[in-house]
Every structure is written in structure tokens, then in C-alpha cells.
Amino acid sequence: MNLLGATIFLLAILLFSTFLNWYVFQAVKTLSQGISTEKYRNAVHIGYWLVFGGISVWYIYTFVKISITGEFTLSTQTLLNVFLTVVVTQLVCIIFLFAEDIFRNIQAGVLYLSNGSENFVFPSRKTWVSIVAVSVAMIPFFGFVYGMAFGKHNFKVHKETIYFEDLPEAFDGFTITQISDIHIGSFKNPNHVQKGIDLAMEQGSDLFVFTGDLVNHRADEIDPFIEQFSKIKAAYGQFSIIGNHDYGDYIPWPSKEAKEENFKSFLKQHERLGFQLLRNENVRIEKDGQHLVLLGVENWGVGFGARGDLEKAMEGTSSDEFKILLSHDPSHWDEEVKRQKNTVHLTLSGHTHGMQFGIETPIIRWSPVQYRYPNWAGLTSFNGRYLYVNRGFGFHAFSGRVGIWPEITVIELRRK
Known part of the structure; x- marks a missing residue:
């Protein structure tokens, strides 16, 4: 400015x-x-x-x-x-x-x-x-x-069961635990962090995914918490992607080289966490002789940069394969993903935090963030393609949560 x-x-x-x-x-x-x-x-x-x-x-x-x-x-x-x-x-x-x-x-x-x-x-x-x-x-x-x-560590589990006609039979009942937007630099109390980790581990899901914004700005923010998060394990692996905050774009650096070194360090942190980082690529999750494809893109968001490359991430996949995409910003789904000819069946995002402020009741559902993001929390669909937006594990800028509580998501895949 x-x-x-x-x-x-x-x-x-x-x-x-x-x-x-x-x-x-x-x-x-x-x-x-x-x-x-x-x-x-x-x-x-x-x-x-x-x-x-x-x-x-x-x-x-x-x-x-x-x-x-x-x-x-x-x-x-x-x-x-x-x-x-x-x-x-x-x-x-x-x-x-x-x-x-x-x-x-x-x-x-x-x-x-x-x-x-x-x-x-x-x-x-x-x-x-x-x-x-x-x-x-x-x-x-x-x-x-x-x-x-208290609200900023009042973790809640949100469960969704989603039905697909073309889900491989072996994955009927397959479960995924998702967390997003840890923003670990905002946490000061390891016990508050552990509360959310324990809740995620208690779900016992088949697959664990993290959808970006591990840190606020610097890679070393995660150092004191590596051991805690590295205990998260799932039978079919732990996967992660990069969020807009993870690049270190929002603070000044003494040099271009310093920023690059920070990002290199950030990439190595995922290995220490035991998370496989997907950077515009895909992996096949095998079960009982069948598979689904897990795609992961770098951050792509309206107003937040477009480093993500969906076409590259989908290389080697075919239209008849069942695909799940990890993409940090839900605007990516609105702008590109949901109309792809090579169908992406389910996209898991975060980013919005539900603005950490709002009202969610069976009757009223409102947050100021809805005026920026039409899909800001929970499940939505378009022509049989689904998006789930996680409300975030942590918090940033405003050190609290009012009405929009930190979330652990559990998705169950079912075959119609």
C-alpha cells in the first residue's frame, strides 16, 4: 500500500x-x-x-x-x-x-x-x-x-456420507478424515493443538488428508508441533497440499533467496510430518484389486494466485476412474473443477475458515464470508460432482472463533 x-x-x-x-x-x-x-x-x-x-x-x-x-x-x-x-x-x-x-x-x-x-x-x-x-x-x-x-479450540466433528453410482465396489464405506488451515503459528498452547489431533485420530478413517495453510508465514512455525502431528496415521496414507499462506507471500523477506529457502524448508516439513505432499500430481489408492485416484494441486484461488495446475495433476488419468481432488481454495471448484470433462467426483477444500465468525443453526446459516465465497462451509454439489469445504482447524488474524467452530471432517464414500 x-x-x-x-x-x-x-x-x-x-x-x-x-x-x-x-x-x-x-x-x-x-x-x-x-x-x-x-x-x-x-x-x-x-x-x-x-x-x-x-x-x-x-x-x-x-x-x-x-x-x-x-x-x-x-x-x-x-x-x-x-x-x-x-x-x-x-x-x-x-x-x-x-x-x-x-x-x-x-x-x-x-x-x-x-x-x-x-x-x-x-x-x-x-x-x-x-x-x-x-x-x-x-x-x-x-x-x-x-x-x-475457548471457541478457537472448541473442535467439532462434521460427518458426511456421499453416494456415487460409479464408486468402485471395494471403496463402498471408505472413510476420509480431512483437516485444513492449521495455521500453526497462531497456536501458543500445545494442549489445544493436541485436542484437535486426538479428535482426528479417534475417527479411525481409512485415509487422512490435509488441505493447505499449514503455517501463517514461516516454515519454522511448525517445528514445535512436528511430533504431535506426525502421530496422525491412516491405513491408506496421509496426504497434503499447499495453501496460499504456505508460500510466505504475506510478509517481507530480506531477500528473494531467503524466501526461497523458507519454502524449501516448508516442503521438507511435510516429510517430517509423514504427509505425502501432492504438487499438481496424483496417486492411486489401491484396495482389493480396485483403485481410486487422489489428485492434489497447489493453491488456485480467485484473488489468491493460480499456481495450481489441474490438467497436470490429471495426467495419466482416464474419465472412467473415480477421482478425489485436494484443492485449498473452493473458488477453484466453482471456476474450473466442476465443469471438467474428465470428471472430478469429489473436491475437498478449506481456506475460508467460515471467517471464524457467524451463525450455524438448523434454521439460520450465515457468515460474512458468504458474500465473498458462495460455497464457504460444508457440502455442495453440481451435476453429481461434490465439494466439501472444511471450516478450518486453526485461526488467523482474529485469535478466536465465534459460532463457526474448528472442524474435523469425516467423509464416508458409499456406492449407490
Whole structure:
């Protein structure tokens, strides 16, 4: 980002934050009217602006630091946690205040037309509305607190059974455990990591696959956790692919050679993990004299680079073979995979994390990420070809998960 762009961005953050602080302050003023002593009322008002004005200054300072270093540290991650928590909480509060303002303006218009300008007084805010606004806003506030403390390691197993007419008979009932987006550099507690590993191993699947973003930026992030992840074993092997974060593209390097050495080290880490890395290639999984083809491509995603080469990965395969593709970004399925003449029966992806924030219930399923990715979590299909998007094992940038929990996927293949 150039200097002008960075300046405009920082000003936008400052104005946005100031607007939110001012609007929520209207509820604070209304509620503080119940304090009989003016001195204490003023103390509440000053305290509010010291706290939230200070947070706004912190925003600017940290965003400047990020723009200079280009890297997320523990302090910048903490800032992002606070930023998201405060902004979402304030926006929920403002929804009620804004609705009241619409009503107050309508009411004021009616009073003015009825009584004229003499003795006209603009309707004041209702205390009960401010109470409701603040009370409801506490729901996302405590949701974010829970997500940062516990939600980010609240692992869930999602199971799907998918039926195919042309699945080889030997693979009827074959199971695959998938994890994605470990982002191991975000983890600080090995026990939290082990909780997810144990859950993956408990599934006892025939095949294990990992669909990219092992690290945030640097290959050595995985070093303290090699022994833990290397214990994941499956009867028909462990396979992995590369995600967009694994290339080290998002931080500055002292030289081109340093970045290349980091990537070479990253490739070697997969050997230490016991994962066979598929780089635009395929392997045949044999069982009882029959086989299916497992394809793996490098990262291919709209807006995230197109290093993946599906045609190369499919070399040597035929249209009548049953194929499973590992491709990190689900936009690859939308843009290229699902219309391939050489049918790819099932694609396993990750990447979206479900934005680590949203609502998933039997009635409501929503996350902000859906406005970027139409297929952002779970199973979808097109003309008998399936895509499953894993919600991610880890977390990145925002150090938490709210409503979209870390996932272990188990896919069972069945023959129709």
C-alpha cells in the first residue's frame, strides 16, 4: 500500500471509529441521566471517552505499525481481537439507536406539522431503548470473549456420507478424515493443538488428508508441533497440499533467496510430518484389486494466485476412474473443477475458515464470508460432482472463533 493509500485507510479507520464511539455515547448519556449528581455524570462521560478514544488511538498506532512491518505480531493480533469485539458490539447497539432515531424524526415531523414551531421540542431518547440496545449488544461482546478464550479450540466433528453410482465396489464405506488451515503459528498452547489431533485420530478413517495453510508465514512455525502431528496415521496414507499462506507471500523477506529457502524448508516439513505432499500430481489408492485416484494441486484461488495446475495433476488419468481432488481454495471448484470433462467426483477444500465468525443453526446459516465465497462451509454439489469445504482447524488474524467452530471432517464414500 502506498503512502496516500495508507493515509486514506488510516483516516477512514479514525472517522469510522469516532462515529461509532459518538453514536454509542448517545445511549451512555441517556442512561447516565439516572445519576443524580452532575459530577458523577460527567465522570462517566469523561471515562467513556478516555477508554474508547484511547482504543481508537491504539487502532491507528497499530495499523501504522502493521503497514510498516507488514507482519502480524502478538500485539497486533490483540489489537485486531479488540477491534472486532468493540466494532461488532457497537454496531449491534447502534442498530437500536438508529431505529429509535428514525421514529423520533417521524414523531418530530408530526409534532411540528401539528403544533408549528412555537414550543416545539425535539423528542428525547427513551431510557428503555438505550437499556435494550446496551443489553442486546452484550450478547456479541461476551460471544467474542468466549470465542477468544475457548471457541478457537472448541473442535467439532462434521460427518458426511456421499453416494456415487460409479464408486468402485471395494471403496463402498471408505472413510476420509480431512483437516485444513492449521495455521500453526497462531497456536501458543500445545494442549489445544493436541485436542484437535486426538479428535482426528479417534475417527479411525481409512485415509487422512490435509488441505493447505499449514503455517501463517514461516516454515519454522511448525517445528514445535512436528511430533504431535506426525502421530496422525491412516491405513491408506496421509496426504497434503499447499495453501496460499504456505508460500510466505504475506510478509517481507530480506531477500528473494531467503524466501526461497523458507519454502524449501516448508516442503521438507511435510516429510517430517509423514504427509505425502501432492504438487499438481496424483496417486492411486489401491484396495482389493480396485483403485481410486487422489489428485492434489497447489493453491488456485480467485484473488489468491493460480499456481495450481489441474490438467497436470490429471495426467495419466482416464474419465472412467473415480477421482478425489485436494484443492485449498473452493473458488477453484466453482471456476474450473466442476465443469471438467474428465470428471472430478469429489473436491475437498478449506481456506475460508467460515471467517471464524457467524451463525450455524438448523434454521439460520450465515457468515460474512458468504458474500465473498458462495460455497464457504460444508457440502455442495453440481451435476453429481461434490465439494466439501472444511471450516478450518486453526485461526488467523482474529485469535478466536465465534459460532463457526474448528472442524474435523469425516467423509464416508458409499456406492449407490
